[in-house]
Amino acid sequence: MSVTVPQRAPVSGIGVLDKASTLLAVVEGGPASLAELIETTGYPRPTVHRIACGMEQLGLLARDFQGRFTVGPRLGNIAVEACRDRLAAAAASALEDLHALTGLPARLFRRHSALQVCVATSGDPGEVLPVGSARPASAGPVAQVLLAWEEPETLYEGLTGARFTAGHLAVVRRRGWAEGPDPMAPGEVCTAVPVWAAGNRVVAALAVTGPAARMASPRRRLLGAAIDAATEIGDRLKRARGGRGGE
Template sequence: MSGVGVLDKASVLLDIVESRPATLVQLVAHSGLSRPTTYRIAVALERLGLLTRDPQGRFVLGPRLGLLAVEARGDRLAQVCGPVLAELYERTGLDARLYRRRGRLQMCVASSVDRGDAPEAGAVGTARPATAGPAAQVLLAWEEPEELYEGLVRARFTAAHLAQVRHRGWAYGPDPVAPGTVSYAVPVRGAGGGTTAALVLSGPAARMPQVPGRALTGSGTDAAVALGDALLRTRGDLIPAGATGS
């Protein structure tokens, strides 16, 4: 604890939301703070961009935290991926994003979407628990057994699901980051062949096929290879996806 009361209380709320989205009632219950204090601090954090709300109105980590992390790390992959993501959007009409794993979180570090109507859920810098969805599965599927075990503790997918992802080389399905969308995710490989990021193509569920076709998987795989090559050429970030250090 810092010894500064309001900062310590804010830290407690951020710790709660880091694990899972939380309603105001849940923040009060888990923090032990009074409802007025919890509401006042949560709204202040929201105004600062440190918290935001998901489509269900629950508090989640805000994009400012992720942006600070990206800037602090000097993320080379985020810096070189712009043209590849833009080309993917033009070719497929689907939103293209890159996600990194940061401990228990998946963080959007780059996006083809720069429109004013872009969903807040997919904004660059937004972090969500890596417990569900295609991006989370791809980011975890190729990890070492100990990391796999830790990642599956609270996950809404199983070891069998991850075995299928490893066999196919991609994950596909509803995307909890942006409700109402379906996403295709493929790993971006770094040095040594480890998964350094997940490349995700997303679109409205009504527009997406039940099973991804050859055009979608081919476009995604080619782009992931191009990103991995670009990362190696820049001699950039070689830290595995689950690492939290600098």
């Protein structure tokens, strides 16, 4: 595998930090073995090994199934949280348009530890779920979408005590959405789709909920409208992130 030499990283004047920054710049371009890190940076093997292993311990780097170094989960989580702070603003008009098109309440959820939290909503009076409403992310389509694309360790933790299995999540990943009874609205059915942002990570789940008869017809149109709204929200988050210098 060929590893691209990174552009010159910012220099702090603190040797170990500058070396760590250079290693991170390499793996930002794709997974790299220890030998590739050494060859690309020109640093001595003991130096690269010591810093890379230290960054792995801190969650700044991780290993793939081939043992190569990759960007660690800690950096990804920081990016996700930054996007989540802007979720409600990015989702407002998309949820309103989705509700107007379908006549059904539209809601946006994010994962917070073991909870699924409603961060934005649109619907008729009496149908609106209060923003801030939360329940354990252990059942329902929203919980499945929020967990399906997580890292293996988070998947394992999320499945503990869940009312769905790894097999259910595999189906969600394959088709790109989830559907089933809504734990937050007893007797109703929910269709949930992922919102992608922050370096192609799922930062939220968009859900449309209603009586089974209304959700079933026309099902394809409803699912398409939900996917379009989720894409719009994700695009707005990405543009906002780019407008802040790619933070």
